Amino acid sequence: MxxxxxxxxxxxxxxxxxxxxxxxxxxxxxxxxxxxxxxxxxxxxxxxxxxxxxxxxxxxxxxxxxxFKAFTLKPRGKYTIQVCTGTACHVKGSYRVLERLEDVLGVRAGDTTDDLMFTLETVNCVGACALGPVVIINGKYYGHVTPVQVESLIKEYRER
Ligand code: FES
The missing domain is CATH 1.10.10 (Arc Repressor Mutant, subunit A)
Incomplete structure (x- = not known):
């Protein structure tokens, strides 16, 4: 850390x-x-x-x-969650996944949770369109993510 x-x-x-x-x-x-x-x-x-x-x-x-985009002026969370909002993922419902993540984490895209566990971001196409909607957590790809799966995914990382 x-x-x-x-x-x-x-x-x-x-x-x-x-x-x-x-x-x-x-x-x-x-x-x-x-x-x-x-x-x-x-x-x-x-x-x-x-x-x-x-x-x-x-x-x-x-x-x-x-x-420079590489610099951040705000503290970041231990885990960075990136939701792909590229066209293919969008069509497959990535915005609903993003909304669910915002609800579960209590932050908007671009922000970090108060406990500094999670930073939520959106990204453009990450080249895995066939897997959409794609969510990436600290570099690990999750494909075909549904809003229903979001809570257990977050729980899994909170308990690590
Ligand atoms: S649009 Fe999401 S991986 Fe291509």
């Missing part, structure tokens, strides 16, 4: 990440990627510390962190 951020380790981890890239602020993407690997996401405090140590304006650091 991601490291808990304290002021001390923020300072130190930012310093170490910068050092890995020759203290070169032009390597900002790699620096942020390393820090996201440690914390799981890029918090406001972390971005401020990066700005302070690199002397790059905070607005610029934010711009980079929000421009």
């Amino acid at each position: 991601a490291e808990v951020a304290t002021v001390e380790n923020l300072e130190q981890n930012v310093r170490e990440a910068m050092a890995r890239y020759g203290n070169n602020p032009a390597r900002m993407i790699e620096i942020l990627q390393d820090l996201q690997d440690i914390y799981g996401y890029l918090s406001k405090d972390l971005l401020k510390e990066v700005s302070r140590q690199t002397e790059v304006p905070l607005a610029r650091v934010y711009h980079i962190a929000t421009f």
Whole structure:
């Protein structure tokens, strides 16, 4: 699980990440990627510390962190649930599966549950159309998912 951020380790981890890239602020993407690997996401405090140590304006650091899809500014759940909403899956009812997941988890697509167990997302075609509706949980594919199966699927992951 991601490291808990304290002021001390923020300072130190930012310093170490910068050092890995020759203290070169032009390597900002790699620096942020390393820090996201440690914390799981890029918090406001972390971005401020990066700005302070690199002397790059905070607005610029934010711009980079929000421009690239690989970065997330919100904490993520232990399990990422992706519901394919591509055409084939849509036709086979993926939206009903998504609605059921939103109900069971109590979050909307794009959000993370308060207990940080699940992040719910939608994705476009993942190339497994024949299996639609497709749901992917931390990289594991589930095919022909029905709304009725959602509750037991979530229960299975909660109990791991
Ligand atoms: S549309 Fe869902 S896998 Fe292709």
